[in-house]
Amino acid sequence: MPPPPDKRPSREASRRAALFSEPLENPLDAGLTAHLVEFGEELRGEGVALGTSELLDAFSALPEVAWNEPTLFRETLATTLAKSPEDRAIFDLVFERFFFRATELAALTTGIGEAGSGSGDGQGNSEIDVEALREQIARAIAEQHEGAMRDLARLAIAAFAQPGEGSGVLGVDVQRIRRSLELRTDPQADVPQDDPRSEGLPREGIRRFEQLLRQELERQQIERTSSLPAARPLHELDRALPSGPLQDLASVHRVVTQLKRRLKTQGQEHRGHRRHAHVDMRRTMRASLQTGGVPITLRYRPVRPRRPELFVICDVSTSVTSASVFFLSVMHALHDSFRKMRSFVFIERVSEVTDVFERERDFKAVSEAIARDAGVADISGYTDYGRVWGELLEQIQDELHPRATVIVLGDARTNGRAPGAELFAQIAARAGRTYWLNPEPRLYWNYGDSVIDTYAQYCEAYECWTTAQLENFVKVLTAPEATRP
Amino acid sequence: MPNLPDRPEEVSSGLIDVGYLPDDATALVAFLAIKLGKPILVEGPAGVGKTQLAKSLAETLGRELVRLQCYEGLDEAKALYEWNYRKQLLRIQAEAQDTGWTEVQDDIFGEDFLLERPLMTAIASPDPVVLLIDEIDKTDQEFEAMLLELLSDFQISIPELGRIEASTMPLVLLTSNNSRELTEALKRRCLYLWIDYPSLEHELEIVRLHAPELDEKISRRLVEVVAMVRDLDLKKPPSIAESIDWARALLLLGATDIDTKTFNETMSIIVKHRTDIDIVAERVGVKLDSGEDGISAAAS
Numbered sequence: 143m144p145p146p147p148d149k150r151p152s153r154e155a156s157r158r159a160a161l162f163s164e165p166l167e168n169p170l171d172a173g174l175t176a177h178l179v180e181f182g183e184e185l186r187g188e189g190v191a192l193g194t195s196e197l198l199d200a201f202s203a204l205p206e207v208a209w210n211e212p213t214l215f216r217e218t219l220a221t222t223l224a225k226s227p228e229d230r231a232i233f234d235l236v237f238e239r240f241f242f243r244a245t246e247l248a249a250l251t252t253g254i255g256e257a258g259s260g261s262g263d264g265q266g267n268s269e270i271d272v273e274a275l276r277e278q279i280a281r282a283i284a285e286q287h288e289g290a291m292r293d294l295a296r297l298a299i300a301a302f303a304q305p306g307e308g309s310g311v312l313g314v315d316v317q318r319i320r321r322s323l324e325l326r327t328d329p330q331a332d333v334p335q336d337d338p339r340s341e342g343l344p345r346e347g348i349r350r351f352e353q354l355l356r357q358e359l360e361r362q363q364i365e366r367t368s369s370l371p372a373a374r375p376l377h378e379l380d381r382a383l384p385s386g387p388l389q390d391l392a393s394v395h396r397v398v399t400q401l402k403r404r405l406k407t408q409g410q411e412h413r414g415h416r417r418h419a420h421v422d423m424r425r426t427m428r429a430s431l432q433t434g435g436v437p438i439t440l441r442y443r444p445v446r447p448r449r450p451e452l453f454v455i456c457d458v459s460t461s462v463t464s465a466s467v468f469f470l471s472v473m474h475a476l477h478d479s480f481r482k483m484r485s486f487v488f489i490e491r492v493s494e495v496t497d498v499f500e501r502e503r504d505f506k507a508v509s510e511a512i513a514r515d516a517g518v519a520d521i522s523g524y525t526d527y528g529r530v531w532g533e534l535l536e537q538i539q540d541e542l543h544p545r546a547t548v549i550v551l552g553d554a555r556t557n558g559r560a561p562g563a564e565l566f567a568q569i570a571a572r573a574g575r576t577y578w579l580n581p582e583p584r585l586y587w588n589y590g591d592s593v594i595d596t597y598a599q600y601c602e603a604y605e606c607w608t609t610a611q612l613e614n615f616v617k618v619l620t621a622p623e624a625t626r627p
Numbered sequence: 628m629p630n631l632p633d634r635p636e637e638v639s640s641g642l643i644d645v646g647y648l649p650d651d652a653t654a655l656v657a658f659l660a661i662k663l664g665k666p667i668l669v670e671g672p673a674g675v676g677k678t679q680l681a682k683s684l685a686e687t688l689g690r691e692l693v694r695l696q697c698y699e700g701l702d703e704a705k706a707l708y709e710w711n712y713r714k715q716l717l718r719i720q721a722e723a724q725d726t727g728w729t730e731v732q733d734d735i736f737g738e739d740f741l742l743e744r745p746l747m748t749a750i751a752s753p754d755p756v757v758l759l760i761d762e763i764d765k766t767d768q769e770f771e772a773m774l775l776e777l778l779s780d781f782q783i784s785i786p787e788l789g790r791i792e793a794s795t796m797p798l799v800l801l802t803s804n805n806s807r808e809l810t811e812a813l814k815r816r817c818l819y820l821w822i823d824y825p826s827l828e829h830e831l832e833i834v835r836l837h838a839p840e841l842d843e844k845i846s847r848r849l850v851e852v853v854a855m856v857r858d859l860d861l862k863k864p865p866s867i868a869e870s871i872d873w874a875r876a877l878l879l880l881g882a883t884d885i886d887t888k889t890f891n892e893t894m895s896i897i898v899k900h901r902t903d904i905d906i907v908a909e910r911v912g913v914k915l916d917s918g919e920d921g922i923s924a925a926a927s
Binding site: 191193195196199202203206207208213214217218220221222224225226227230424425427428430431434435 | 634635651652655656658659662663665668670704709710712715716719735805808811814815816817818819820821
C-alpha cells in the first residue's frame, strides 16, 4: 500500500536529500539517480510495494550491466524492483509512461524539436508510395521488428494524419490510421504470395504497432503545444470491488491468497486437540540430550491446522450482479484450497455448483456455465430467500456440523417475499459459524426491502464492498475462536 | 573451475553449452545474481524449467548443486542441521566413569556430532556451491522467516556452537509455483525472475537442441500443437520437458507427420489428466486433419 498522499512530499524530499548527501561512487550521475528515485516513487504511487533496499539493489545492479542498452536497463530494473507478475505488469506500464515523459520533458527544456514534424508542410506526402508503405508495415509487424515498426509508425502518421485534421483524441486518430493501413488479422487473398498479409498479421504485432502510433502522436502533440499533458494515474486505488469480470482480478487474487495463507497458518492450533497429540520420537530424543539421554520432556507432533469445511452460498440475481461476479471469482479461487468445500448459487432456487468449479478452470467459462446450467431463476428472476433457505436446509442439513462454516453472500433484499428467517436460523444453529457478507454499504441496510437485521441476529454480518473490507472479513474468519460454548 | 562471467552473454552461452536455452531476461538475472551475490526468486508455471535452470547454472559454473526440496512441515532439523543424538548417546555411555561432566559436554556438542542438512552443507562448503531451494511456496511462513538470516547474511546461528558463516558465497535459487504469496521480507532480499512458457520460436529451438534428429517440419508442427494445447486452459498444461519427451517419442516411432492418428496415440505424453484428455481430443485432434494452414492460423 502506498503511503497516504498527504505525507508523501515530505518523505520524498527527505529520501532525496539522503541520497544526494552521500558521495556517489558508482558511475551513475546524480541526474539518473534522481530520475530513478522518482521512478520508484511513481511505482509506489501505483501500488507496488517498493522498499528502499530494492532501490539500492537497482543502483548496485546497474553498474554491472551495459545499461545503455534499453532492454538490459529495463530488465535490470524489473528484476530488482518488481517482485510478482502483477507488479511486473504495472512496472512495464509505468516504465513506458515515465521514461517517455522524462524524455519529452528533457527535449522541451533543452529546446530540441524536429524540423518539419507537426508544422504541416506535408513534405513527403506526395512522395510516399502508400501501397509500398502498407506492405512494409505489414512485413515489420509480421517479423516483430521493433525498430522498423517505430520508424514506419512515424511515416504512417506523416502519410495519413495531416496536421490540423487530427480529431484531438489520440485513440480515434490511431484507429483511423490503422484502418487506412488495412492492418487485419484475417488472411487477405488479393496480395502476392510472399506478402505477410496473405496469411494475416499477428494480433500481438498490430497491438504493438498501435502503441507506437499512439506514442508518436502523443510526442508530436507535446511538441506542438510545448507542454506535457497531465500525468494520468494507471488506476484508482481503494476503489470499490470490481464490477466487471476482468477489472482488477489481480487484486482479488491477492486478497484470496492471503485468505488461504491465513487459514493455513493461523489460529487453528488453539482448538484444543492436545489429547490426540502424538509423541514425536525424534524431537523427544533430541530434547532428552539436555537431560543426559533421559527423556524427561515429551515433545509432541505439531497439531496440523484443521481446514474448516466451507459452505459458500452466493446470490447471483440482478440486484447484485456486479458483486456476484466478484463473489464467484473469490469462490473460484478458494475452491482449490479446501478439499471439502461446497458452493451454491441462488436466485429463486438454490443450485449446487461445486462440480462446475471442479470441471472448469476458466473464470469466464464458469460464469457462463452457471448462467446456463444452474437454472436458479425459476419464474420471475427475483431473489426468494425463504424458498432458498428451505431448499438449502433440505440439501445440506445432514452435512452441517459444529466445525462447518457457512458464508452467505447476498444483499438480503427479499423483494417483498417472506424472509424465512426461522429456516435460516436452523442452518445457522447447525453450522459452527455463519457469516453474512453484504455487498451494500451499511448505510443502505434495512432500507427498502433489505431485511439484513432479521438474519443478522443469527449470524455475523459484514459489509463487503471494498477489498479492504474483504481483508477484514478474512481476519475475522481466520481468527482463533476466543470463546465457544 | 571456470571463471565467473563478465557479461550476461557469457552466462547465456555457458547455459546453452550445457543444454539450457535461456531467454535474455533469464541470462541477465543469473548474471546479476552471480555478480551481486543475491539470491534469485524464480517463479512461473510448472514445467518451464525453473529447477533445470539451477542445475544448468551449477553445471556451467562448475559448482556442486545442493538441493533442498521443500514440503509442508519441513523444519530446521531437516533443512539446517541436527545433532546426531545416537552418536551422542553412545559417546556418553562409552565415556569412562571418572571423566568430568564439562569435558563430556564440550565433547558431544562438537562438529563431530553435527548432522549437516542441505542449508548447512551449502554454507559450510569450502568451494562455492549452487543452492537450490525448490518449491519454497510449499513450506509455511515460519520456515520462510528462518531462511531470512541465511539469505541476507549467509550465516547460520547454532545455539551450542555459535555462528557459522559462509566461507564462500553460494549462488542461491528459490523456486516457487506461486501457490501462495511469499512474504515481502523474503522477496525483498531476492532478485525476481518470472519464467513463462517460451515463445514458439524459442521452444522450437529448445526442442531442436534436445531432439536434433527430428525432422524440422515435424518439430515446428509439434511446438505449434503444444502451444495450441497450452491455450486450452487445462488442469495441467504441457511443460517444456513434456514437449521434449514427445519429440523423442515421435522420433522413436519414426513418425513422418503429426496427424490425428499419431496425435491420439501419443497425446498421453503431453496431457496427463482424464478431463484434459477429453478436452484436447475434442478441440485439437479435429483441427489436425485440416492441414498445415489450419494449424498455423490457429496457433498464431
